[in-house]
Amino acid sequence: LPMLFTHRGLSGPAMLQLSNYWHTGETISINLLPNIDMTALLLAHKKSHPKQLIRTVVADYTDSGDDSNKLPKKLLAALQTHLWDDIKDTELANIKDDRLTELGATLNGWQLKPSGTEGYRTAEVTRGGVKTDEVSSKTMQSNMQEGLYFIGEVLDVTGWLGGYNFQWAWASGFVCGEVV
Ligand SMILES: Cc1cc2nc3c(=O)[nH]c(=O)nc-3n(C[C@H](O)[C@H](O)[C@H](O)COP(=O)(O)OP(=O)(O)OC[C@H]3O[C@@H](n4cnc5c(N)ncnc54)[C@H](O)[C@@H]3O)c2cc1C
Structure with a gap:
């Protein structure tokens, strides 16, 4: 299901659906690229394309349209700042497997603890x-x-x-x- 980033927080059909099950204080896990094993992909690219950067690998799975199986292009830049800013210009060959594994796991299971919902005001x-x-x-x-x-x-x-x-x-x- 599609998810939206808004100025107030996460929204869109995926979040509305999830909010039926979520209770205050619980952590949610968001798979940003559900059809791809990102850890396996990053480790494979490290071997096959050792000079590539992480953003180049992830960019193959971005889209500027509304393909909900792909990451919006704008989100890639934000994720880079948030998740791998320190190694954004480091070639894959020089990044430890552990770090790529951790990053892949985050992209496939981003752990977030929502501070709350908007309650009945916007509930469906x-x-x-x-x-x-x-x-x-x-x-x-x-x-x-x-x-x-x-x-x-x-x-x-x-x-x-x-x-x-x-x-x-x-x-x-x-x-x-x-x-x-
Ligand atoms: C923004 C939004 C989008 C939604 N989109 C979808 C969707 O796409 N698909 C879907 O399946 N569901 C959707 N829903 C949910 C769906 O609208 C509701 O589940 C459904 O309308 C519930 O119907 P109901 O008859 O039980 O209650 P309601 O439709 O809420 O009807 C209750 C009625 O009782 C009246 N009432 C309340 N108190 C009193 C009173 N004291 N005296 C007299 N009358 C009173 C109210 O004015 C209201 O007309 C959406 C809900 C919202 C808010």
């Missing part, structure tokens, strides 16, 4: 509240209070991004509407 889904086992799945009526019905996202049903929350709201509303 509430993650429920009413337990599903307290409601009839045939009528959506509460098992505890006759005549009280719950549908949609007020229930503990949270879909992935992609229309599943709408689907649930409409389907549960339809079922309820048939009996009320």
Whole structure:
């Protein structure tokens, strides 16, 4: 899923999806290049192209368009500053395997601890509240209070991004509407 860097923090479909599972204080791991084993690639290039720089290797997997399998070109410069500034002009042959291994692991599993979310102000889904086992799945009526019905996202049903929350709201509303 695509991820966005914004002036307020990380966003985009990947982050919205992840925020359904994340709890305050937890570390998240982001694979910036999910289709490539970056450690293996860097070590292989060290042997086959010892004079190359790290950015040249990574640049093969960047794109200025919106190919979500590739890193945006602008991000490469920022990552270099953040992750390998001290060896940015060092040829691969002169970089220790341990450092390349560490860098590859970071690119495939960047560890971040978010300081928080923006909360309900920008949330796309509430993650429920009413337990599903307290409601009839045939009528959506509460098992505890006759005549009280719950549908949609007020229930503990949270879909992935992609229309599943709408689907649930409409389907549960339809079922309820048939009996009320
Ligand atoms: C920005 C955004 C983007 C989203 N994009 C998607 C998407 O692409 N795909 C997807 O599947 N889901 C998406 N969702 C989630 C989806 O919109 C909700 O899961 C769905 O609308 C929930 O439907 P619902 O009927 O349970 O609640 P709601 O749609 O919130 O309806 C509740 C209604 O109750 C009314 N209400 C509240 N309190 C009272 C009261 N006291 N008296 C009378 N009326 C009251 C509210 O005004 C509201 O009209 C998105 C949500 C947001 C915020």
